[in-house]
Amino acid sequence: MSADYIIEMSNISKNFGGVKALIDVPFKVERGEIHALIGENGAGKSTLMKILAGAYQKDEGKIVIDGNEASKTTTPKTMIEMGVSVIYQEFMLAPDLTVAENIYIDSMVEGGLFINWKTLKKKAKEQLERLGFGHIKPDDVVGELSIANQQIVEIAKCLARNSKILVFDEPTAVLTFSETEKLLSIIRQLQNEGVTIIYISHRLEELFEVSNRITVLKDGAYVDTVKTDSITKDALVSMMVGREIEQLFPERNAEIGEEALVVEKLNSGEVVKDVSFSVRKGEVLGFSGLIGAGRTETMRAIFGADKIDSGKVIYFGKDVQFKNPKEAINNGLGLVPEDRKQQGLLLEQSIRMNTTLAAMKKIKKFDIINHKQEKKYAKELLESVRTKYGHIDNEASSLSGGNQQKIVLAKWLATDCKLMILDEPTRGVDVGAKTEIYKVINRLAESGVAVIVIASEMSEIIGLCDRAVVMRMGEVAGEVNKDNLTEDNLIKLAMGV
Structure with missing residues (x-):
């Protein structure tokens, strides 16, 4: 039949x-x-x-x-x-x-x-x-x-x-x-x-x-x-x-060093309440929790996008309170935002411009952009995260959501950050591309960059991170080390069990 x-x-x-x-x-x-x-x-x-x-x-x-x-x-x-x-x-x-x-x-x-x-x-x-x-x-x-x-x-x-x-x-x-x-x-x-x-x-x-x-x-x-x-x-x-992926989460050989960021009793608006944590050079620290738990808002406050009401932010040994994102970027702090369309890209501008936007000083001299150098540099960055695109001068809006996400990641790789915050870096990205992004994160950690990853997929927190901070209702509900990173432990903390 x-x-x-x-x-x-x-x-x-x-x-x-x-x-x-x-x-x-x-x-x-x-x-x-x-x-x-x-x-x-x-x-x-x-x-x-x-x-x-x-x-x-x-x-x-x-x-x-x-x-x-x-x-x-x-x-x-x-x-x-x-x-x-x-x-x-x-x-x-x-x-x-x-x-x-x-x-x-x-x-x-x-x-x-x-x-x-x-x-x-x-x-x-x-x-x-x-x-x-x-x-x-x-x-x-x-x-x-x-x-x-x-x-x-x-x-x-x-x-x-x-x-x-x-x-x-x-x-x-x-x-x-x-x-x-x-x-x-x-x-x-x-x-x-x-x-x-x-x-x-x-x-x-x-x-x-x-x-x-x-x-x-x-x-x-x-x-x-x-x-x-x-x-x-x-x-x-x-x-x-079209090929076998031997390992979804590639092995990482990073040496964990000194503290890059220490946050003490941070308060910001109504969502971030007495948040404390730290991350070291070469470490990948996960932030887990339900949507609305305050993870994104915590990072925005540290990055200077939202006002800090109280608390301390110690960045490579110095007390800081960045007034705006530009100041944070100038100090080697990068943030790949959760909402790529609203905060991460200029959709009507070219793929080339979006890729090099945060690293103009590398491609200009006396305030004049070397477009030949810019195009070459953009292509190298996009290749490093295996981005699929037609022409480098096509609008960013012409790409699929996953390839748009790769442009955002490539843009921040160009800035040579000392601390990188990635908010849902693989949302809407296919399995093969996820592995490529994990490899990029591993390379960052192995080069001594401190990495913070906010992820809603618990498998990502477990497979990628050295340890995880779990947030609930604006507060830190607990911290889980690598040996105890299980879905059960993450869910219990996120749900307040």
Whole structure:
């Protein structure tokens, strides 16, 4: 008996200028399954899903949804009408509107001139309760909800359209451990209700937990589709990167030296309360905890981006309190920010400019930039973190999220920091690229740089760090040395157990 396919995409090709984003790609999804779609950054996953969603037009190929062929020219509206909805990493919500308004934004006025608010709120409440989130109120303003609850509103909005197919694009990238477990439970529930799920994630453990089958793309081409229970994680990684990765977390041979930074009873705003810790030269110190625990805010205060209310910061033996980030950078302190789009990049500027922006003194003389030298230096930096790009003068916005992250990292490598703070350095980055970033971190530590890594993935804290500080509700909940770095110990401290 042949499989019952709800999605049949055949020979899909897409070019952006001279770049072949997709090359003759087939993609078939069985009715009612959870189908994972994976590949390295730039493999074509998002492009394929945007074509399925009607946001991009295919150059060649055919799309059949539930037995009906899509027209040659599609739009998001026509694909929604065919039953396809996509939940992107950056939610398509109106933050100033209520939950009910967002859920039914496409159909607030049905068969009349006026909105029946009572009916609208009742229907919104039913959708939220269906997902097990009845505590979210239809009158709540979406912009005031947590990221996890905004995601629930996005899912409810898709279900209100009677979508048969839901695409989740990196849905757990900004969720805590407990929020992730809740979302995966909802996805299983939707599958039981007959909804077909396409799941894109770089977190392989999630794919093995929820998916039935996995399709792998590489460099815009189809590699294979496999049953999840018939393949190992190592074999899957080899399919993605085209080579075997012997070790996800490479060994590090760094000599841990003197204290580079000592923080004593640091207070900043309402989020950072009496935080104390230290990090040494050559050491990789992890910062773990739930989202909102105060990790990012602590580092921003040290870096001079936020005001310090009280406490001491001792930087290589000197009491300091940097007035602004420029002063911190001039003293050899670097910070790779959590939000690359808002704080790490000038998206409309060139890849070249973004890469060399923090190290202009290396490529200019008498305030005149040597563009030939700048281009050569930028290429060397980008090669060191294995960045994939078309032309060095293309806009940074033209790259995938993971390659944008690599530009941010390359930019800070150019500054020759003595202390490097990396806030979620591998968020949205594929497995092969993660290993390259870990190697860069190891090289920094081996050269005597003190490194602080904020990471929500506990496996990253355990595999990469010499020890870890765990924060909870703005305070240090505890510290865990290398011998005791386990998920159990990290979770207990983060949850206050």
